Amino acid sequence: MYRRLAHSTVSVMILSLALADSVHAGLVAHWKFDDGAGTVAADSSGYGHNGALLLDPQWVAGKFGGALEFAGLSGQHVEMEGYDGILGTQNRTAMAWIKTAGYGDWISWGQNTNTQKWIGRVNDNAGNGAVGALRTECSGGYIISTTVLTDDEWHHVASVLESAGAPTISDIRMYVDGVRETISGSQAVGINTVGGRNLWIADGHHNRPLPSLMDDVRLYDHALTEAELLAAMEGSEGYPYAYRPDPKDGAVVEDTWASLSWSAGDFAVSHDVYLGDNLNDVEEATRDSVEFRGNQTATFYVAGFPGFAYPEGLVAGTTYYWRIDEVNDADPNSPWKGTIWSFSIPPKTAYNPNPADGAGIADTTVTLSWTPGFGAKLNTIYFGDDFDTVANATAGVPVGTTSYNPGPLGAEKVYYWRVDEFDGFGTYKGDVWTFTTPGAVGNPQPANGAADVAMATVLSWTPAATAASHQVYLGLDKDAVRSAGTASPDYKGSRTLGTETYDPGLLEADTAYYWRIDGIYNGTPVKGPVWTFMVGAHLLVDDFESYTDDDTAGQAIWQTWIDGFGTTDNGAQVGYLLPPYAEQTIVHSGSQSMPLLYVNQTGKTNSEAAMTLTAPRDWTTAGVSELSLWFRGASANAAEPLYVAVSNTAGSPAVAAHTNANSARVGGWTQWVIPLQTFADQGINLTNVDKIAVGLGARSGMTAPGGTGTMYFDDIRLQSR
Structure with a gap:
């Protein structure tokens, strides 16, 4: 369906970081084009890859200082004599600011042979993907983004190759104006760039000069x-934080010791090392904490050996967290607190079951597989349709592989399986896993394993195909929920067909819950799998995940968040003109956010989108004291003041304006936390809030100069302080 016509805008996503000039570790070439005159473009990286200007491109004003203007003439480019770019299968990033209305190559190096070249270009081939979009190719293969670059405005383009080895085109991520691009076309091929040809800027192998x-x-x-x-992208040459951890974040280390290394931030003189087995403790650690392992100049640290952290060895089945703070006592911004990285030592027991524990499969045939435990030599599998039988079995099927085919299965059934591991020294009994076949109760909401679930959550499921009704069990202990009967306090009652939901009321914050749905067949219950979810400390106002493109059914985002369409005093447009209406790339969490286009011009001084609440309307329950939302702007936006307004069914709205008058120009997701007392002090009855609105402009009570832009909003919540 078509969305009603409205204005649109181009949003350039920029994160502003004020960092001093310094050669960036890993920056191997940097042409600023600030020279202003002459026939040489200097390389500022320190590696001396200066470029010769051929056919007289012109020095002009640029995005930052100077720039070069290319007329799109054959042979007009910048050539780096003796420098043939980043070669082989090495990871890399190529980026630039470009301003063009045409098509062609913006950078090129390597041999003109399949897999052996690297070209960045503005695509002109409609048969491959979006015309005018960013394209990266390596001869025989290509990948093309979506955003059109040929509007003669400045755009930042970047192609990032990241692979653990043997890279292909599919390992390339592309960004325009700091936002990762969706792909409009690709053709897979390997990447192994071969040298022997000078790197060019503004032209390439195939005589495609880029007018720009x-x-x-x-x-x-x-x-x-x-x-x-x-x-x-913002022009900084310095990155102050430690980066490129080894082992990679989230890696599995199959040993009882680990050598940790990293690349130093650009201003670091030394490094504070933090390591522990508790995420929160490492996140909050200081030099006075037990997680602090010392300050050092080396960029590696050993754990699991005598004389180091965990001298008796790292423990199987444990996840370790580490952080590197960069230190330079001469810099007032020091230390620079690092990102939390993690690595895990695998357990002695089998793990990573496939199908996943609690999952449903799409057929009545399946091959079970798993990841073997640390040091496992032999696997023994137990399989059946009764939990207790499988859990207590002592005679299983030995297998030398990590897969097992149980044979044909019944429909609408729940099955259980267990894998025990033997490592030559002992046997390690595995967990009992479960899965369902087609027709069984399934599709739990919240999804099995979901985290940060709102305290006010309604449970739902898909009914078993031939069950007459269902019984609901919910509790705090997994084993108790699994074994519970109708006399148990975990039994929550029976639900007739067509009512596959259960409202448990307000759940406890920061608590794991377990639940089970049994199908009733001829009066006899058949136990379902036990599912789990983790409750966060919040009430959900809107996470924008429920909206669809079905405006006929009233499910479009702009049918709940009412904007300025058809009004003379509201310049807001919620969502896009065509499906998908919600934003599905620029998101804080989940898969969707709300785009809000604002036009405070031609007599309009305010742009606002408002939602009437069904729940939660009582903003005093569960100890909540703050309203939290995430927003993202762009440097290209007009600096209109941002605000939130809440109202009761009667009376004037209460307005909270963001203290940063330039918040609409802040790139990157930013959390805004507003004390609920701010609204109560303006007369709002927090026990029965009727409406919430977000907007930009005069209603904020701040000076509103007028202008246009695009904002993104996500994860609106009520939370405790």
């Missing part, structure tokens, strides 16, 4: 994180 202004072209010898990329 170009500024701040950079090459890095590693895959930048989004934070690094945003900092570089």
Whole structure:
């Protein structure tokens, strides 16, 4: 369906980081184009990859300082004599600011042979993907983004190759204006860039000169994180934080010791090392904490050996967390607190079951598989349709592989299985896992294993195909819920067909819950799998996940969040003109956020979107004391003041304005926390809130200069302090 016509805007996503100039670790070439005159473009990386200007591109004003203007003439480019770029299968990042209305290559190096070249270009081939979009290719393969670059405005483009080895085109991430792009077309091929040809800017192998202004072209010898990329996009040459952890974040280390290493931030003189087995403790640790392992100049640390952390060895089945704070006592911004990284030592027991524990499968045939326990030599599998039988079995089927086919299965059934591991020294009894076949009760909501679930949550499920009704069990102990009968306090009653929901009321914050749905067949219950979810300390106002593109059914985002369509005093547009109506790339969490386009012009001084609440309306329950929401703006936005308004069914709204008058221009997701007392002090009855609105403009009570832009909102919650 078509969305009603409205204005649109181009949003440039920029994170502003004020960092001093310094050569970035991993920055192997940097052409600022600030020279202003002459026939040489200097390389500011310190590696001396200066470029010769051929056919007289012009020095002009740029995005940052100067730039080069290319007329799109054949042979007009910048050539780096003796420098042939980043080669082989090495991870890399290539980026630049470009301003163009045409098509062609913005950078090129390597041999003109399949897999052996690297080209960044503005796509002109409608048969491959979006015309005018960013394209990266390596001869025989390509990947094309979606955003059109040919509007003759400045855009930042970046291609990031990240692979553990043997990279292919699919390992490339592309960004425009700091936002990761969706892909409009691709053709897979391997990447192994071969040298022997000078690197070119503004032209390439196939005589596709790009008519453009170009500024701040950079090459890095590693895959930048989004934070690094945003900092570089803003013009910074320095990144103060430790990066490139080894082992990689989330890695599994199959040993009882580990050598941790990292790349130093650009301003670091030394490094504070933190390591522990509790995430929160490592996050909050200081030099006075037991997790502090010392300050050192080396960029590696050993754990699991005598004389180091965990001298008796790292423990199987344990996840370890580590943090590197960069230190430079001469810099007032020091120390720079690092990101929390983690690695895990695998357990002695089998893990990672497939199907996942509690999952449903799509057929009545399945091959079970798992990851073997640390040091396992032999697997013994137990399988059946009764939990207690499988849990207590002592005679299983020995298998030398990590897979097992149980044979044909029945429909609408619940099955259980267990894998015991033997490592030559002992046997390690595995957990009992479960899965269901087609027709059985399934599709739990919240999803099995969900975290940070709102305290006010209604449970739902898909009914068993031939069951007459269902029984609900919910509790705090997994084993108790699994074994509970109708006399148990965990039994919550029976639900007839067509009412596959259960409202447990307000759940406890920061608590794990377990639940089970039994199908009733001829008066006899058949136990369902036990599912789990973790409750967070919040009440959900809107996470924007429930909206669809079915405006006929009233499920479009702009049918709940009412904007300024059809009004003369509200310049807001919620959602996009065509499906998908919600934003599905720029999100804080989940898969959707709310885009809000604002136009405070032509007599309109305010843009606002408002939602009438069904729940939660009582903003005093569960100890909540704050309203939290996440927003993201862009440097290209007009600096209209941001506000939130809440109201009762009668009386004037209460307004809270963001203290940063330029908040609409802040790139990157930003949390805004508003004490609920702010609204109560303006006369709002917090026990029965009727409406919430977000907006930009004069209603904030701040000076509103007028202008346009696009904002994104996500995860609106009530929370305790």
